Amino acid sequence: MTAASSPLITLVGTVTSTAENVARAIEMDCADLIHPIEVQRMDGLDIRAFDRDALYVICSSTHGAGDVPENAQALYQSLDSEPRYLGHVRYGVIALGDSSYTQTFCNGGLRFDERLADLGAVRIGDVFRHDASDGTEAVAAGVAWCRDWLAQALQPS
Numbered sequence: 339m340t341a342a343s344s345p346l347i348t349l350v351g352t353v354t355s356t357a358e359n360v361a362r363a364i365e366m367d368c369a370d371l372i373h374p375i376e377v378q379r380m381d382g383l384d385i386r387a388f389d390r391d392a393l394y395v396i397c398s399s400t401h402g403a404g405d406v407p408e409n410a411q412a413l414y415q416s417l418d419s420e421p422r423y424l425g426h427v428r429y430g431v432i433a434l435g436d437s438s439y440t441q442t443f444c445n446g447g448l449r450f451d452e453r454l455a456d457l458g459a460v461r462i463g464d465v466f467r468h469d470a471s472d473g474t475e476a477v478a479a480g481v482a483w484c485r486d487w488l489a490q491a492l493q494p495s
């Protein structure tokens with residue numbers, strides 16, 4: 339497999355659409371780096387979402403008491419209830435949050451990262467944490483991060 343010929347699949351967990359806006363902007367602005375790029379809301383997905391030969395980006399906000407968004411619950415829970423080895427999966431994480439939630443900052447994305455790592459998936463680079471309180475714009479910051487991340491992810495191994 340050469341990564342450049344595999345799709346980028348962005349899995350979106352969101353309540354108020356910020357994460358989806360980030361993913362849609364990545365779809366448009368990173369098309370020169372990888373093709374195709376698919377954006378999938380997590381609604382209705384389960385662990386089989388990771389069956390594809392693809393690069394994955396988890397793009398998830400945090401809600402409730404540091405939880406993954408409602409539309410991400412089924413996928414997140416299936417990583418527990420239907421576990422399987424995910425050693426073929428290479429992924430990155432965009433974790434959206436707000437540092438005013440000091441105890442649970444970006445926990446939604448971090449929870450996915452922890453669970454995927456437990457199942458043997460391989461994260462490329464660091465988790466990108468976006469802070470809704472830091473004055474930066476999530477869409478611009480997410481696209482910039484993803485371009486750097488793709489440069490790393492698409493390097494020949």
Ligand SMILES: Cc1cc2nc3c(=O)[nH]c(=O)nc-3n(C[C@H](O)[C@H](O)[C@H](O)COP(=O)(O)O)c2cc1C
Pocket residue numbers: 351352353354355356357358398399400401402403404405407434435436437439442443444445470476
């Ligand atoms: C009711 C509510 C609860 C939230 N809880 C957390 C939290 O526990 N930790 C955190 O880092 N951010 C929290 N946030 C901030 C959101 O994750 C952040 O604003 C994010 O950008 C929203 O993305 P979305 O529009 O894709 O859902 C919360 C926001 C709301 C409205």
